[in-house]
Amino acid sequence: MTRQFELFKSGIMLLFKTAIKNIFGAGRRTWLNVAVLSFTFVLMTAFNGLIDGWINDALTGSRAWETGAGQFWHPTYDRYDMFTLPDAHGKIPEDFAPYLADKSVTPVLVIQAAVYESGNMQNILLKGIEHTQQILSIPSNRLLSEDDLIPAVIGERMANTLHASQGDHLLIRWRDKNGAFDVREITIASIFSSSIATVDEGQIWLPLTKLQEMTGMQNEATYLVKSEKCTITEDIKGWSYKDNDFLLQDLYTLMQSGRVESFIIFAILLTLALLAVFDTQMLSVFRRQKEIGTYVSLGMTPRQVTRMFTLEGTSYSLLGIVTGANWGFPFLYWFRKTGIVLPESYTEIGLGVHETMLPIYNPGTIMTSIVIILLLSVLISWIPSRKISKSNMVEALKGKIT
């Protein structure tokens, strides 16, 4: 068995060494193929890195700013249906008391309202949150107020819409639990910057107790956000538990489409690169007929020669990957540090994208790219080479394979 393995190994090594010699012997044609393949490999690694970086930013950002480790929704609350909001509030069940006490759950009360700025009215959501909460990244500690002023924190997008700065006063109007309108002035205590638009656009964050008092909804909430510390993962008294798979499903859908786009670009680039290899292989089979015949006359089987030519084609990809790793590593390292600075319009879309998009290189994605490149190059090299095993070697020696 060991002897057989040794023979097999030496056979493969012979084919490999000969293939490598042949591709180095091909000179510029080889380096052109290698350059195209290495460019494809590095570009794809960078592009996939950007997608992974964006996914990581978006998921981390969403968890940190909005969803926590999951949410418990009031029985009538549906974040996709604004008409549920007027009734989507209620007393927090007693079952949550220990978790509220140890701050592993924090309540949020959501109320429809309007804000007035320079005589214009805009519909918004008022969100009440405890100033002591530490589950979400909302700077709720700025909501602590010891006087009659109602402090509010808003995101940069909202601030831009309202032309508001820190310390500005704005007028808000809302309806209390009995449907009566009320108006108060709020003071912008802080403006935060978040890549998650859904905690920013059209929203004003107020102290929970103040909002409960303003609406007459004492001890009520619309939903609860939990941290990892809270171990409940089931519905409680009609408050339905929503895990992050549910809460982030829109993001997952978006990411899936991002992956599809990435794959399409990868496929186009790889097709172009492999076309060069295919072309070279076709040319090799026709130009090197005498050489093929010589290999056979020296004692190789046509199948061995086919394997050698296939290995040659595959070696272009191997060399492309090695070359790509050599020049690509410093480039990708630099790119990891600098990323891509996105125009403001991108960050305003609210896809969880930061001003600077930093790539993250996932070893799994890189390995998958390598395996795909290698497998396809084996196939693309084998297609023209298989002609050899069916050829008449006498014709090959005369250079007459057609």
Next chain:
Amino acid sequence: MQKVHDFKSSKTGKMTVKEKIVWLTDIVKQFPVGNGFFTALNMINLTIEQGEFMGLVGPSGSGKTTLLNIIGSLDTPTKGEAMVMGHSVSALTAKESAALRNRNIGFIFQSYNLLPVHTVYENVEFPLLLQKRSAGERKKAVMDALEWVGLTDKAKSRPAQLSGGESQRVAIARAMVKRPEIVLADEPSANLDANNSHTILKTMRQLNEELKTTFIFATHDEKVMQYLKRIITLDDGSISNDETI
């Protein structure tokens, strides 16, 4: 002319008594042409013994190369039986036929057919690599073969750096390095000047005498014919004369 080293092949050792190493019985070879066939060889009957230095001669299209290819198991007859080293060429699988060529048959071509990206040393070494011989064995055999043809100083050169005569001497070394029973030479002098032709022919004749390797030429070159001990004349695919000199 380099002195041929005195070495004995284990295989030649077995064949001290002259043996028939090629039997051709009623060989017919036809190639499809349009709707019909072109008959390249017609009822060839021939035996070749170990150690012969013989040639298939005749004009172009007489079937010399076709016959050589059948003996070299690169091709099979349409009819008849070709036995080479005890094997029926038609019955061999691709693997068996490759093994026969690798172990028992050396080829020398008109246009040398050296592997262009390999050095002279590597070209000569290649058949031994296929035989999976050890590095030490290979080195000794290659250097010996290069010494027979007087090209030890060109071991590191590439084929493109060699003259025609040198290239053909490398081809001879490559054919002889594995010490085959049969060497098939297809118009080996066609691309060489008179001096180089004589040099390589003397080398081959000397190898034939010292190693008892059978040389079979396909040629219509008078210079080659001067060296042959047996001349088989082919005419339109048939043997018209078989003359031992």
